[in-house]
Structures are given as C-alpha cells and as structure tokens.
Amino acid sequence: MSRDRNWMYMKRTTSEGLFDPTFQHHVNFFLDYAYANAPNIQRELIDGVDVSKIRCPCGKCQIPRFKKRFEVVGDLFKKGFMDNYKAQVMRTRMVDLEARVQEERNLLVSRLEEERDLLATRLDDERKAREELQKQLQEFMKNWRSPSN
Ligand SMILES: [Zn+2]
Structure with missing residues (x-):
C-alpha cells in the first residue's frame, strides 16, 4: 500500500455532492487492505453470515x-x-499490545500462584507424613525396648 496518505484529506465530494470517484477508489483500496491485514478485526456471525468489523478511522469514531x-x-x-x-x-496498536502483554502477565502470575499453592500443599502433606513416621518409629522403639526392661 502506498505510503502517501494525502488522498485521505482530499475533497470527498464532487461538485454535485456525490462521492468523489477518486476518493472512493482510494477508500475501497484502503478498506480491501485493512480487512485483509488489520491486526485487530472483529468477526461476528449475523444471521449465519460472517461479518468482519475494523476500527473506524473516520473523524468521528x-x-x-x-x-x-x-x-x-x-x-x-x-x-x-x-x-x-x-x-x-x-x-492504538501500542495500547492493544500493552493490553495483551498485561493479560499474558496476569495469566502467568495466576498460573505461578496455583503452582506455588500446589507445592505448599504437597510440602505440608510430606511434613505430616514425616511426623507420622517419626511417631510410629518412636512407638516402635518404645515397644521394642520395653520387653527387655
Ligand atoms: Zn466512523
């Protein structure tokens, strides 16, 4: 696509108040490109038809x-x-990118927190099992020594 964007700000209407054909041609070309390449296209199923939406670059939107x-x-x-x-x-692309990075960061943090909680639970279980074993060992030693006393 041409880097020259002067056409964007050319006269849009003919003297009869119609859509200027040159401007219209540029707009069509621009939109063909945008719908094929925009990094952010919204797709919506309307009455079974796949409708694409792009961010509107007009002076109002x-x-x-x-x-x-x-x-x-x-x-x-x-x-x-x-x-x-x-x-x-x-x-806008920068804002979108920052939002995506933030989203991924949040996802990563929540995964790490889950992992940490899981490890803490496992460590706790192991500590309890070790204490139980120690108790059993003490019990065994007591019973083992008792008969000889
Ligand atoms: Zn608009």
Whole structure:
C-alpha cells in the first residue's frame, strides 16, 4: 500500500455532492487492505453470515469503534479521515499490545500462584507424613525396648 496518505484529506465530494470517484477508489483500496491485514478485526456471525468489523478511522469514531465495511465507507464519506491517522493507528496498536502483554502477565502470575499453592500443599502433606513416621518409629522403639526392661 502506498505510503502517501494525502488522498485521505482530499475533497470527498464532487461538485454535485456525490462521492468523489477518486476518493472512493482510494477508500475501497484502503478498506480491501485493512480487512485483509488489520491486526485487530472483529468477526461476528449475523444471521449465519460472517461479518468482519475494523476500527473506524473516520473523524468521528477515531479508531476505537469497530464497524462494518459499509458503515466505515459511510462514515468516511460524511466525516472524512481523522486527523493524524498514522499516529493514531500506531498509538492504538501500542495500547492493544500493552493490553495483551498485561493479560499474558496476569495469566502467568495466576498460573505461578496455583503452582506455588500446589507445592505448599504437597510440602505440608510430606511434613505430616514425616511426623507420622517419626511417631510410629518412636512407638516402635518404645515397644521394642520395653520387653527387655
Ligand atoms: Zn466512523
């Protein structure tokens, strides 16, 4: 995909108030790419149809909201692209990444805590078994010595 994003901020409508064909072409190309490559696509089954949603880059949604393709097209026609599109995309990816890292960290911590509790229980069981053995040994020694006394 072209790095040149000037088209994002070009005039969106023709003098007749219609969707400018050049802008429309760029939007279609952009959305084809986005739906094929976006790291964060929401899939939803609507009436048995698999519908994909991407974060809407329009001036109103400004990325957080997930929308269906025709909704994104409508938004882009009405509101245009948000300002600083590229910077916002990078920021959003960073936030998503941080959330995923945090999630994995939490999962790891809870697994380690489970493991630790399991080990503590096992150690406790072993300590009890050892005490029981010691008691039995003392009992045995007492009984073993008694007859000779
Ligand atoms: Zn939007």
